[in-house]
Amino acid sequence: MIFEGALSMADAYFFLFFLLPLLLLVVLYFLVKPRPVKIPIKNRHVFITGGSSGIGLALAHRAAAEGARVSILARSPGKLEEARNAIGLATGIEVAVFAADVRDFEAVKRAVDEAGPIDVLLLNHGVFVALELEKMELSEVKFTMDVNLMGTLNLIKAALPAMKNRKDPLPASIALVSSQAGQVGIYGYVAYSASKFGLRGLAEALQQEVIADNIHVSLIFPPDTDTPGFAEENRRKPELTKIIASSSGSMKAEEVAQKALDGIKSGSFIVSCNLEGIALSLATAGLSPQRSFLMAFVEVVAAGILRIVALGMHWSWYGSIEKYHRERKGSTRSS
Numbered sequence: 179m180i181f182e183g184a185l186s187m188a189d190a191y192f193f194l195f196f197l198l199p200l201l202l203l204v205v206l207y208f209l210v211k212p213r214p215v216k217i218p219i220k221n222r223h224v225f226i227t228g229g230s231s232g233i234g235l236a237l238a239h240r241a242a243a244e245g246a247r248v249s250i251l252a253r254s255p256g257k258l259e260e261a262r263n264a265i266g267l268a269t270g271i272e273v274a275v276f277a278a279d280v281r282d283f284e285a286v287k288r289a290v291d292e293a294g295p296i297d298v299l300l301l302n303h304g305v306f307v308a309l310e311l312e313k314m315e316l317s318e319v320k321f322t323m324d325v326n327l328m329g330t331l332n333l334i335k336a337a338l339p340a341m342k343n344r345k346d347p348l349p350a351s352i353a354l355v356s357s358q359a360g361q362v363g364i365y366g367y368v369a370y371s372a373s374k375f376g377l378r379g380l381a382e383a384l385q386q387e388v389i390a391d392n393i394h395v396s397l398i399f400p401p402d403t404d405t406p407g408f409a410e411e412n413r414r415k416p417e418l419t420k421i422i423a424s425s426s427g428s429m430k431a432e433e434v435a436q437k438a439l440d441g442i443k444s445g446s447f448i449v450s451c452n453l454e455g456i457a458l459s460l461a462t463a464g465l466s467p468q469r470s471f472l473m474a475f476v477e478v479v480a481a482g483i484l485r486i487v488a489l490g491m492h493w494s495w496y497g498s499i500e501k502y503h504r505e506r507k508g509s510t511r512s513s
């Protein structure tokens with residue numbers, strides 16, 4: 179009897195830890211769609227918005243170093259010129275520069291037409307202000323939405339016809355730079371999160387519309403990254419945003435650019451930049467497409483435990499918010 183019990187226990191372990199996962203892997207292998215794809219960038223035209231500063235500039239450096247033909251677009255002609263010189267010095271490659279505001283569809287269309295058919299459209303431009311909605315002017319909210327969301331739509335509308343009609347049979351890519359604040363709402367990022375969460379819906383729907391044209395969408399989620407834009411944002415950041423975001427470290431723009439470009443080349447829909455980002459992406463996988471059956475396996479297995487981790491994070495964040503307000507009430511009463 180004891181032997182029989184031990185055997186059935188061994189059978190149960192075998193089923194639970196070997197057969198069941200194996201079965202799940204086989205099912206997921208046939209289930210995941212769209213299928214995996216590789217996007218080459220060597221000798222291809224990579225068009226980067228916001229390519230004159232921070233992450234965009236690092237992306238332009240990387241893409242040029244990997245042999246792509248690079249175009250960059252931003253507003254300030256001076257910063258574009260500086261970027262062109264810096265990339266030329268570092269890589270020996272001359273990038274094409276286009277001065278335009280992404281909010282201006284006609285200007286964007288002229289730039290895209292002049293640049294020629296695009297193989298990888300990398301929409302990285304963005305503005306970010308961390309401030310409570312109550313303290314933000316509506317004009318600032320609208321500016322954030324217009325640049326981050328409408329600007330992205332303007333670029334896609336301008337570039338898509340030529341991308342669809344390209345002669346090159348190789349797969350093409352449209353990559354959007356979101357933010358971890360586009361995966362989870364954080365105190366002080368009402369407008370920014372709204373604009374970056376918007377990119378997710380845009381990307382998920384767009385992927386279905388362009389898949390038949392062999393165009394593949396990537397959504398990049400950088401963490402805090404040392405850039406001129408980030409330094410500017412830190413000058414006004416609310417105390418509570420700092421407290422809540424203090425647990426996550428920051429990355430260098432070059433590291434983020436490398437992760438982003440690798441993700442685009444491997445055709446990943448969701449591109450995370452560090453371990454914390456991977457956990458966040460697993461926790462928020464939801465209904466996003468997943469091309470890798472191995473990552474799909476991890477998503478399925480990790481879903482429950484990551485939900486508990488997420489609830490733990492909210493416990494800590496709301497605890498910080500309660501403590502902050504308690505202390506403020508205490509100090510106003512005593513003064």
Ligand SMILES: NC(=O)c1ccc[n+]([C@@H]2O[C@H](COP(=O)([O-])OP(=O)(O)OC[C@H]3O[C@@H](n4cnc5c(N)ncnc54)[C@H](OP(=O)(O)O)[C@@H]3O)[C@@H](O)[C@H]2O)c1
Nearest residue numbers: 228230231232233252253254280303304357402403405407
């Ligand atoms: N740094 C971070 O911590 C962080 C974290 C997560 C996500 N992100 C995202 O990463 C992207 C790049 O951020 P970054 O930190 O590298 O920013 P950055 O250093 O401020 O650079 C922003 C770039 O976008 C361009 N740009 C801004 N507004 C524009 C407009 N209306 N039209 C055309 N170009 C415009 C800027 O050039 P001009 O000013 O000359 O136009 C510049 O080239 C953004 O989408 C941001 O939301 C950043």
